Amino acid sequence: MTRRRRPGLWLALCILVLTGAGWAIGELVNGVADPLDQTVQAFFVGHRETSRTVAMRAITDLGSSALLIPVAVGAGLLWHRRAGTWRPLLLLVGAYAGAWLLQRTIKLFTQVPRPPATEAVGVFSGYAFPSGHATDAAAVYGMLAVLLAAALPRRSAKAAVWTVAVVVVGLVGLSRIYLGGHWLTDVLAGFAVGAAWFSSLLVVTQNRAAPSLTPAEPTAAAPSPRPGTSPSG
Numbered sequence: 001m002t003r004r005r006r007p008g009l010w011l012a013l014c015i016l017v018l019t020g021a022g023w024a025i026g027e028l029v030n031g032v033a034d035p036l037d038q039t040v041q042a043f044f045v046g047h048r049e050t051s052r053t054v055a056m057r058a059i060t061d062l063g064s065s066a067l068l069i070p071v072a073v074g075a076g077l078l079w080h081r082r083a084g085t086w087r088p089l090l091l092l093v094g095a096y097a098g099a100w101l102l103q104r105t106i107k108l109f110t111q112v113p114r115p116p117a118t119e120a121v122g123v124f125s126g127y128a129f130p131s132g133h134a135t136d137a138a139a140v141y142g143m144l145a146v147l148l149a150a151a152l153p154r155r156s157a158k159a160a161v162w163t164v165a166v167v168v169v170g171l172v173g174l175s176r177i178y179l180g181g182h183w184l185t186d187v188l189a190g191f192a193v194g195a196a197w198f199s200s201l202l203v204v205t206q207n208r209a210a211p212s213l214t215p216a217e218p219t220a221a222a223p224s225p226r227p228g229t230s231p232s233g
Contacts, residue, residue: 037183063133063172099139120180130189138194
């Protein structure tokens with residue numbers, strides 16, 4: 001029995017996420033979020049330690065293009081090899097490419113400066129809003145979670161996939177604030193934009209479930225009719 005699709009559910013999610021992103025941008029433009037950004041930034045700067053910094057530098061790479069592109073392409077190719085469909089690859093690559101284009105475009109329009117370079121761990125260039133790492137990670141890991149959860153039969157497995165995705169994306173965002181590359185509002189907006197994009201992508205593609213990772217069994221050929229008989233009409 002084929003499961004009923006609910007594209008309206010994804011459309012509602014897109015509306016909610018986009019509303020949140022619009023609110024974040026409005027708050028930033030009006031300067032309302034500035035005190036919160038400054039407070040959070042000061043907290044992380046005051047609580048840096050060598051071991052934490054090493055860990056955060058490693059975690060932040062989980063949202064870099066150098067890792068996300070191989071993850072998207074590799075997972076998509078693996079899906080094609082096992083299930084014989086290109087759809088997961090197209091969705092994953094589309095999730096990354098669209099998120100990258102969105103965050104780059106928004107940065108050009110908002111032109112929000114990054115936190116002071118004197119408070120940063122490392123060198124960060126370009127504009128801050130939204131966080132590119134947070135946007136791209138939310139889109140790619142979110143899409144991967146959707147595909148995996150749709151292909152797994154057990155609810156516990158689905159929940160585990162989503163938990164891992166949320167934790168990874170959250171840690172990427174946290175690392176960007178800790179390292180001084182972004183403000184809190186940059187990261188929150190990145191989460192919103194990334195989630196909005198992969199949700200929109202699913203709505204456009206009618207939110208069809210991903211094929212199973214298990215190769216499909218070959219269909220048995222129908223028996224040939226006996227000589228002298230004709231198939232029933």
